[in-house]
Amino acid sequence: xxxxxxxxxxxxxxxxxxxxxxxxxxxLEGVNKANVNLAMEKATVEYDDKLVEPQKFxxxxxxxxxxxxxxxxxxxxxxxxxxxxxxxAVCAAKIEKKxxxxxxxxxxxxxxxxxxxxxxxxxxxxxxxxxxxxVQSLGYDAExxxxxxxxxxxxxREKEIRILKINLAISILLSSPLLLAMVLMIxxxxxxxxxxxxxQYFQLAIAxxxxxxxxxxxxxxxxYALRAKSANMDVLIAMGTSAAYFLSLYNVFFQEGVMKDLYxxxxxxxITLILLGKYLEAxxxxxxxxxxxxxxxxxxxxxxxxRDDVEQDIPIEEVEIGDTVIVRPGEKVPVDGKITEGNSxxxxxxxxxxxxxxxxxxxxFVIGATINKHGTFKFEATKVGKDxxxxxxxxxxxxxxxxxxxxxxxxxxxxxVFVPAVAGIAVLTFAIWYLxxxxxxxxxISAVAVLVIACPCALGLATPTAIMVGTGKGAENxxxxxxxxxxxxxxxxxxIVMDKTGTITKGRPEVTxxxxxxxFDKNELxxxxxxxxxxxxxxxxxxIFEEGxxxxxxxxTPGKFEAIPGRGVMAEVEGSIFHIGTRKLMNEKxxxxxxxESTVARLEDEGKTAMLMSKNNIMQAVIAVADTLKENSxxxxxxxxxxxxxxxxxxGDNKRTAHAIARQVGITNVLAEVLPENKAEExxxxxxxxxxxxxxxxxxxxxPALATxxxxxxxxxxxxxxxxxADITLMRGDLRTIPAAIRLSRKTMNKIxxxxxxxxxxxxxxxxxAALGFLNPIxxxxxxxxxxxxxxxxxxxxxxxxxNRRVWGKAKNH
Numbered sequence: 001x002x003x004x005x006x007x008x009x010x011x012x013x014x015x016x017x018x019x020x021x022x023x024x025x026x027x028l029e030g031v032n033k034a035n036v037n038l039a040m041e042k043a044t045v046e047y048d049d050k051l052v053e054p055q056k057f058x059x060x061x062x063x064x065x066x067x068x069x070x071x072x073x074x075x076x077x078x079x080x081x082x083x084x085x086x087x088x089a090v091c092a093a094k095i096e097k098k099x100x101x102x103x104x105x106x107x108x109x110x111x112x113x114x115x116x117x118x119x120x121x122x123x124x125x126x127x128x129x130x131x132x133x134x135v136q137s138l139g140y141d142a143e144x145x146x147x148x149x150x151x152x153x154x155x156x157r158e159k160e161i162r163i164l165k166i167n168l169a170i171s172i173l174l175s176s177p178l179l180l181a182m183v184l185m186i187x188x189x190x191x192x193x194x195x196x197x198x199x200q201y202f203q204l205a206i207a208x209x210x211x212x213x214x215x216x217x218x219x220x221x222x223x224y225a226l227r228a229k230s231a232n233m234d235v236l237i238a239m240g241t242s243a244a245y246f247l248s249l250y251n252v253f254f255q256e257g258v259m260k261d262l263y264x265x266x267x268x269x270x271i272t273l274i275l276l277g278k279y280l281e282a283x284x285x286x287x288x289x290x291x292x293x294x295x296x297x298x299x300x301x302x303x304x305x306x307r308d309d310v311e312q313d314i315p316i317e318e319v320e321i322g323d324t325v326i327v328r329p330g331e332k333v334p335v336d337g338k339i340t341e342g343n344s345x346x347x348x349x350x351x352x353x354x355x356x357x358x359x360x361x362x363x364x365f366v367i368g369a370t371i372n373k374h375g376t377f378k379f380e381a382t383k384v385g386k387d388x389x390x391x392x393x394x395x396x397x398x399x400x401x402x403x404x405x406x407x408x409x410x411x412x413x414x415x416x417v418f419v420p421a422v423a424g425i426a427v428l429t430f431a432i433w434y435l436x437x438x439x440x441x442x443x444x445i446s447a448v449a450v451l452v453i454a455c456p457c458a459l460g461l462a463t464p465t466a467i468m469v470g471t472g473k474g475a476e477n478x479x480x481x482x483x484x485x486x487x488x489x490x491x492x493x494x495x496i497v498m499d500k501t502g503t504i505t506k507g508r509p510e511v512t513x514x515x516x517x518x519x520f521d522k523n524e525l526x527x528x529x530x531x532x533x534x535x536x537x538x539x540x541x542x543x544i545f546e547e548g549x550x551x552x553x554x555x556x557t558p559g560k561f562e563a564i565p566g567r568g569v570m571a572e573v574e575g576s577i578f579h580i581g582t583r584k585l586m587n588e589k590x591x592x593x594x595x596x597e598s599t600v601a602r603l604e605d606e607g608k609t610a611m612l613m614s615k616n617n618i619m620q621a622v623i624a625v626a627d628t629l630k631e632n633s634x635x636x637x638x639x640x641x642x643x644x645x646x647x648x649x650x651x652g653d654n655k656r657t658a659h660a661i662a663r664q665v666g667i668t669n670v671l672a673e674v675l676p677e678n679k680a681e682e683x684x685x686x687x688x689x690x691x692x693x694x695x696x697x698x699x700x701x702x703x704p705a706l707a708t709x710x711x712x713x714x715x716x717x718x719x720x721x722x723x724x725x726a727d728i729t730l731m732r733g734d735l736r737t738i739p740a741a742i743r744l745s746r747k748t749m750n751k752i753x754x755x756x757x758x759x760x761x762x763x764x765x766x767x768x769x770a771a772l773g774f775l776n777p778i779x780x781x782x783x784x785x786x787x788x789x790x791x792x793x794x795x796x797x798x799x800x801x802x803x804n805r806r807v808w809g810k811a812k813n814h
Contacts, residue, residue: 005054006044008069009061010156013221014233015415015460024060028052035404039464042402065224081117085140098134102126127318157286164279171214171272174206178265200252200262207264211245215271231419233456237274240451241267247444261441270452270781277785284792295394298350298369303334323381327372335368335384342377346370351731396480400471405484407752408463415459422454429771445777449770453780457788462755465795470748477803478731479741486727489711490745492692496640497683499697500651501539503715505627509543512608513624515599525621527552532571532578535561540609540625566675579614591617607660609653634665636735639806643739650674650682679705740803747801755791762787
């Protein structure tokens, strides 16, 4: 069976590291696909569980010299409690004994030093809240330790930033005298008290701890890379700084003369600049995942439920499906559910981007993490834990941020050969300089400049950082993009095909006209039509049934019922056979339409759907139903046309009705009388013309067409949204999010292209300049350090982009 496994990896320093892990994973038997994302520090592996065990992936990463971030409690029956109030070993023993005696606890271990209890338990017999109460009964306090992989990742990132900050501060402190000495020498300034700065042994004493203590990280990572028969940025830095350091060391002891050629400042300041770049990069990378942090912060911590007729507050993890939950004004809805009592208005803006509160009544669904504004209501929990809409959204955004866009393949291919190529250029540079000038120092320094200016790190960050920020920005605006490849495809779109019902229109049609043609009056016709359509699932049939129920209350069930796809329905009512449907249905049944055509034409010209009704194959009535347009449909379509995108409307309606509705929203390309099963074929035809096509629908009825299109967009609201049905899910029913999604993809792709251009431009220009001896190694190192920072900073500028800002100008008619 094909499965997918994801895990976090710490310790990657550049694109070559990610490429090495990815290449090694792909070599494992049973692995179909592997993707390692440098910016997310995440590996995703698609594998056959019959051929390989997922534990092998983590073991492989560790063998390559990287750290795998694991959950401390990966199983549902393991937990850690943070303990407060312990003063000695007796306290720890007392808590451990108390916990071990609880029914359902398999094993309990208390650590006094860390003030934590590790508990293995049976969730069916004991809850976390019961464990906490047991500890509190002894006079101590306890709370659940949120030791998830996400928290560990955050902890490791903060630790890495902290270590970098300390090392950077020490490195700046130690390298400052060397920098000052270099500046004084360049400026030809002399001061008796500053002669110590030029002393060779003083410079050696300062440069050595920077090289081997502060710079140890580069040697360690380079060792792991070379051991794995690969090379990365650390190899280049270790080679470059070591060359400058050991040349200087050789000259200290073996070069004759008073003025010796020393380059201690080059190696020391290089390491300092690279650490500064690494520190700024780590801080900036932390900001790229802020969207996920915001989504996770939306979750309520507790829920007020009714159990055994008693109200009680419990941790959200303990809410079960079927629980009755109470939500008061101003409180967060803890989980997904269906209102059973009361009504209110709920702010869903944090998930859908919709600013106005949504009215909720009995029978309506509510989404976890939304905010109750006014009334108090009770609801039945229908989805909890990882199944809630918020959890699915978080997972979807995480998966998207960890995915690769096709454009990244260029960077991956280059990064695989980049470091060996640079090392080769450095050797060639050294050889040419030495052979042409016999100046060993000049040859080494030029080679060092080549080694340190090259930056594979920026190559690895150019695409994923922009995708992380872009998909996060989309999530903030109710636009869920499944992956980098969909973001890139959306950038190329030039045709949008929109389903009419429920997409351009509200999808809630109403009966507008009943025209009697036979023995029944209007009320009797409505009553019979409502009986016929009672078992219909088609929106038009439901509209007739609802209108009848509104007028007559209870509606009986027809004797026989048959839905005729794309044409109408047949039912037996009070001993007679009735048909309601299209002209095609009536013609197939051999029913004489009489003079009804002019009436039908008039109704269709008004944008209404006219249905014909017959009794025992004799025409009885024309029933017209109209679906109102969504408020912002016309504005969204005009916006798309201004962006140079052709808009098509696809519908099962006849041509006259379809064109009437299309005119109202400014669409000139109409695909009418298309049966549901043929929508995918129409999309194929457009693709065959060389167009990049997006299909926009409700995500359920249009599944084949959504799958056929280059991009499938599902438009939904709240609980109705089919997250799994499309490549891009628009959480609101507002069509304006379609141009917003395309604007976001275009902006993100522009950022990726800018990043890629400057990364390649920087290396293509910088390496030859360094090889020709035009760049001092310190300047080269500084440029390298800040190249990756500039890439991440450019990606972060996407956070200021507003995808909802409209394009102004004259709409382009296609």
